[in-house]
Amino acid sequence: STVYCSSRRPRRMKLATREQKEDLTLRLGALGDQSAPYLTSLIDTLPGEDLKERVTTSVMQMKDPSALPVAVRLLDSGSTSVRLKGIKIIGATGDADYARYLTTLIRDEQPDIRAAAIHAMQLLGDLDTFEGLSYAVWDADAGVRLAAITAVLELGRRHNRLDRAVEMLADGLQRASGRGITDLLSALSRAGVRHVCISPGAR
Numbered sequence: 001s002t003v004y005c006s007s008r009r010p011r012r013m014k015l016a017t018r019e020q021k022e023d024l025t026l027r028l029g030a031l032g033d034q035s036a037p038y039l040t041s042l043i044d045t046l047p048g049e050d051l052k053e054r055v056t057t058s059v060m061q062m063k064d065p066s067a068l069p070v071a072v073r074l075l076d077s078g079s080t081s082v083r084l085k086g087i088k089i090i091g092a093t094g095d096a097d098y099a100r101y102l103t104t105l106i107r108d109e110q111p112d113i114r115a116a117a118i119h120a121m122q123l124l125g126d127l128d129t130f131e132g133l134s135y136a137v138w139d140a141d142a143g144v145r146l147a148a149i150t151a152v153l154e155l156g157r158r159h160n161r162l163d164r165a166v167e168m169l170a171d172g173l174q175r176a177s178g179r180g181i182t183d184l185l186s187a188l189s190r191a192g193v194r195h196v197c198i199s200p201g202a203r
Helices: 009-013 018-030 033-042 047-063 065-074 080-093 100-106 111-124 127-138 142-158 164-174 179-190
Strands: none
Touching: 018 179, 033 065, 033 142, 047 080, 047 111, 047 164, 065 080, 100 111, 100 127, 100 164, 100 179, 111 127, 111 142, 127 142, 142 164, 142 179, 164 179
């Protein structure tokens, strides 16, 4: 029988000391893909950021789709750190069907969540969620904005929709301010656009 299917393993993990938890987690990781859902379920309860990150990395390397439903549940955690790890697992392991779980996060109040969701959407490469990135290319947070600009250009090229990507960046330019204008102009230049008109009073 596998560790994941064992009904006694979760109790052992809950009652173990930190050192025992770390040892047990590493042993589970060595078992292979069948341990991915169980390891993912531990992320919200394991002590210490280093251990959480180690488990997340192990799950990402496994690329086991059975971990994805558990990763989606992590998105509802009260911890920003845990939510970020759920996003990373989805981005590394999921497919286009899982991009829909990330689209609502583009408007999350936490900039780190917004940026991570956009990067994961870029990795998943889903054309259906491509349009949703238009809101983020003029985000006030530089990290979010640059992640969105990069994702829009990459997905536009990947799906032969660069013309639409340019339109999204140009539309964002009408709404951006400050450094956002510079970032968008630079992105449009990289896309081959040399002349851009900004409507008076558009912002």
